Amino acid sequence: xxxxxxxxxxxxxxxxxxxxxxxxxxxxxxxxxxxxxxxxxxxxxxxxxxxxxxxxxxxxxxxxxxxxxxxxxxxxxxxxxxxxxxxxxxxxxxxxxxxxxxxxxxxxxxxxxxxxxxxxxxxxxxxxxxxxxxxxxxxxxxxxxxxxxxxxxxxxxxxxxxxxxxxxxxxxxxxxxxxxxxxxxxxxxxxxxxxxxxxxxxxxxxxxxxxxxxxxxxxxxxxxxxxxxx
Amino acid sequence: xxxxxxxxxxxxxxxxxxxxxxxxxxxxxxxxxxxxxxxxxxxxxxxxxxxxxxxxxxxxxxxxxxxxxxxxxxxxxxxxxxxxxxxxxxxxxxxxxxxxxxxxxxxxxxxxxxxxxxxxxxxxxxxxxxxxxxxxxxxxxxxxxxxxxxxxxxxxxxxxxxxxxxxxxxxxxxxxxxxxxxxxxxxxxxxxxxxxxxxxxxxxxxxxxxxxxxxxxxxxxxxxxxxxxx
Numbered sequence: 001x002x003x004x005x006x007x008x009x010x011x012x013x014x015x016x017x018x019x020x021x022x023x024x025x026x027x028x029x030x031x032x033x034x035x036x037x038x039x040x041x042x043x044x045x046x047x048x049x050x051x052x053x054x055x056x057x058x059x060x061x062x063x064x065x066x067x068x069x070x071x072x073x074x075x076x077x078x079x080x081x082x083x084x085x086x087x088x089x090x091x092x093x094x095x096x097x098x099x100x101x102x103x104x105x106x107x108x109x110x111x112x113x114x115x116x117x118x119x120x121x122x123x124x125x126x127x128x129x130x131x132x133x134x135x136x137x138x139x140x141x142x143x144x145x146x147x148x149x150x151x152x153x154x155x156x157x158x159x160x161x162x163x164x165x166x167x168x169x170x171x172x173x174x175x176x177x178x179x180x181x182x183x184x185x186x187x188x189x190x191x192x193x194x195x196x197x198x199x200x201x202x203x204x205x206x207x208x209x210x211x212x213x214x215x216x217x218x219x220x221x222x223x224x225x226x227x228x229x230x
Numbered sequence: 231x232x233x234x235x236x237x238x239x240x241x242x243x244x245x246x247x248x249x250x251x252x253x254x255x256x257x258x259x260x261x262x263x264x265x266x267x268x269x270x271x272x273x274x275x276x277x278x279x280x281x282x283x284x285x286x287x288x289x290x291x292x293x294x295x296x297x298x299x300x301x302x303x304x305x306x307x308x309x310x311x312x313x314x315x316x317x318x319x320x321x322x323x324x325x326x327x328x329x330x331x332x333x334x335x336x337x338x339x340x341x342x343x344x345x346x347x348x349x350x351x352x353x354x355x356x357x358x359x360x361x362x363x364x365x366x367x368x369x370x371x372x373x374x375x376x377x378x379x380x381x382x383x384x385x386x387x388x389x390x391x392x393x394x395x396x397x398x399x400x401x402x403x404x405x406x407x408x409x410x411x412x413x414x415x416x417x418x419x420x421x422x423x424x425x426x427x428x429x430x431x432x433x434x435x436x437x438x439x440x441x442x443x444x445x446x447x448x449x450x451x452x453x454x455x456x457x458x459x460x
Contacts, residue, residue, distance in 0.1 A: 215455060218457075
C-alpha cells in the first residue's frame with residue numbers, strides 16, 4: 001500500500017528535508033500521522049531506544065568531542081548533501097567555519113531523507129531481534145517482517161564482532177555512553193543493508209575502516225604475531 | 231656510575247615530584263644538569279618528538295576531549311599516586327570535582343617519577359630504532375644500548391600490530407594528531423617493559439584491553455566470522 005505521505009509539521013526544526021518530514025503510515029490510515037511508525041511501540045516501551053534509533057538514523061553525529069566545532073554535532077544527514085552555500089541559506093549553519101576534518105566527517109555521513117527513513121526501519125527490526133527485547137505489536141511486526149524477514153528472538157548480533165547483542169545493553173542510550181552504537185559495514189553508506197548495531201568497543205576499534213578492511217587487518221596482524229599460520 | 235641526582239629547578243611547575251626533578255647525567259658530569267639526557271640529541275634534531283616523549287612519559291593524558299573536565303589533561307603521572315586531599319593541598323587541583331570516569335582514567339595512569347624517567351629512556355631507544363630515525367650521538371647511543379640492547383635501524387615496530395614504524399610518522403607530534411602514539415601492552419602499567427609506540431589507529435582500537443586480550447578478541451572474532459577455522 002502506498003504511504004500516506006502527508007507533511008508532518010515540525011515548526012521548531014530548521015533542518016527539514018526538502019518537501020518536509022512525511023508520514024509513512026499506509027494511505028488512508030486511521031489516527032494521527034507518524035513519520036516513523038516502526039518506532040510506535042518502542043516510543044512507549046523503551047523511549048530512549050526509540051529516540052536513539054531516530055537520532056542515529058537521521059543525524060550526522062552525536063560525538064561530544066565535536067562540540068568544540070560550532071555545534072557540528074546536530075546536523076541532519078540530508079542537510080550534508082547540499083552545497084555549503086545552500087546549507088547556510090536554508091539552515092543557517094556556516095560549514096565553511098568548521099575545520100577541514102570536521103567538514104569531511106560530516107560529508108561522509110550525508111544521506112538522503114528516504115534512506116534515513118529506511119535505516120530507522122532496519123534498526124527497529126534489529127532491535128526487536130535482540131535478546132531480551134520487548135515484543136512488537138502485530139502491526140509493527142508484520143510491517144517490518146514484510147521488508148526484512150522474520151524477527152528471530154535473540155538473533156541480532158554485533159555488526160562487527162558478530163556476537164549476540166542484548167537489548168539491555170542499550171542502557172539509557174545516551175550518546176557517547178551506551179554500550180550499543182549504530183555502526184556501518186562501509187562507513188560511508190547509510191542504507192539499510194549497510195547499517196547495524198555494534199558494541200561501542202567494536203565500533204570505535206573499526207574506526208574509518210570498512211568491516212572487510214578491519215577483518216583483513218586483524219587477520220594480517222594475527223599472522224605477524226604468530227597467532228595464526230603465515 | 232651513579233647519577234648526579236641534583237635537583238633541577240623548575241619554578242613554574244606546580245606538579246613537582248616529591249624531592250623535585252632530578253639530574254640523570256652521571257655523577258661528576260661536565261656542563262649543565264639534564265633531567266632526561268637520553269633526549270639531548272632529539273631536542274635539537276627533532277624537538278617535537280623529544281617533547282612528545284617527555285610529555286607522554288610523564289603526563290597522565292593529552293586527550294583534548296578531557297578539557298571539558300577542569301583541565302584534567304595536564305596532570306603529571308606521579309601526582310595521581312597521591313590522595314585527593316594531598317593533590318589539592320600540594321598542587322591546587324581538585325580531583326573531587328572531576329566526574330567518576332575521568333578520575334578513574336587518571337588513577338589508572340598514575341606512575342612513580344622514577345618509572346616515568348625510565349619510560350623516557352625506553353621511548354627514546356625505540357624512536358632511534360625506527361626507519362628513517364636520526365642517528366644518536368655516541369654518548370646517548372651507548373647509554374641506551376647498555377640498558378636496552380643494540381639500536382637496530384628500522385627494527386622498532388608498532389606495539390600492537392607489530393608492523394614497522396617510520397620516524398616520519400611522528401609528523402608534528404601534536405597530541406591527538408600524530409600518527410604515532412605512546413601505547414601500553416597492559417594499559418595500567420607505566421614501566422619500560424610495558425610501553426612502546428603504536429599507530430594511532432591501533433592504539434584507539436585496543437581501547438582498555440591489554441594487548442593479549444585484544445589479540446584474543448581478534449582471534450575469536452575471526453573464528454566467528456569464519457575467517458579462520460573454529
